[in-house]
Amino acid sequence: RNLKRQMACRSDIDRFNGPFLGVFESLIPSEEEKVKQKQLLTVLEKLVSKEWPDARLYLYGSCANSFGFSKSDIDVCLAIENGNIDKREVLLKLADMLQLDNLQNVQAIIHARVPIVKLMDPVTGISCDICVNNLLAVVNTKLLRDYAQIDVRLRQLAFIVKHWAKSRGVNVTYQGTLSSYAYVLMCIHFLQQRRPAILPCLQRMRTTCFATVDHVECSYFDQVEKLWNFGERNGESVARLVWAFFHYWAYCHDYANDVISVRMGGTLSKRAKDWTRRVGNDRHLICIEDPFEVSHDLGRVVDKYSIRVLREEFERAAEIMQNDPYPFVTLFELY
């Protein structure tokens, strides 16, 4: 590993840029799909306002953070002001109403960590998960979307990384691998570290957007249209960034000591966060700090078996990016 750490990027990397951009473009949702998503949201808004006139619906997750693939499900958050509501009761009531309104496959999953109602809209064919008052997810969705507007290479890199993770089966949290949200944070962190930097650290800039959600202070600079040329001084191609991303996670990241932190725009030590011991199920084998809920390690799902799977996949990807004649194909081969 130490020797590989020094490895220079293959000299012909940039000639794969076109093909990698082709992969990215093939995954982008169409405008038509976006319109259908809005339609479904409107249907749901009408329905919800009958029972809860002051409630609001927010899209969150990949359908709203700009990292969503074509044909993916949508995530909706029902925000109800009243602090004392019982989320489960709300969801059961909502499920009844949805069923009466001819939405299909309505299912209330109320014992999950995040209780939801699932449904499918027969008109648009879109599936949807609705949760209640999960406003931190709405705020972190906006943070990701804001980062994506600064430099197109973030969206391109993250699509490629998510597509790789889905193809290789390492995007399944209940099997101990990472969420899409975690992979996007890894991409943001990585682009904050390039020299010259491709992304700034919005949470260390002047506060222009502020919210306190579930006792967590969320503040950062959100006037990202002013940062449109931030990454301009760095001319690296997406193919080169994909190479460097996997190289970093295969050979350079210090798994034993480091925590990646988008909030700080760098790494922190596990010791400083007191993430050195296993506490309950949190093993901290790969540490990714949530940008707002800073006590929350998105790597906590990873166990001693899945960490090996993950690291072997990072090494496989790094190896392909370095040597394979068709990295834009081989990288995504199904496992």
Ligand code: ATP
């Ligand atoms: P996919 O395309 O795979 O559906 P996604 O962006 O919807 O991707 P998920 O990992 O399903 O990603 O997460 C949906 C949203 O829920 C995220 O965008 C984030 O706002 C929130 N979220 C997910 N996991 C966590 C977590 N562990 N902590 C905080 N928020 C989370």
Ligand code: MG
């Ligand atoms: Mg999702």
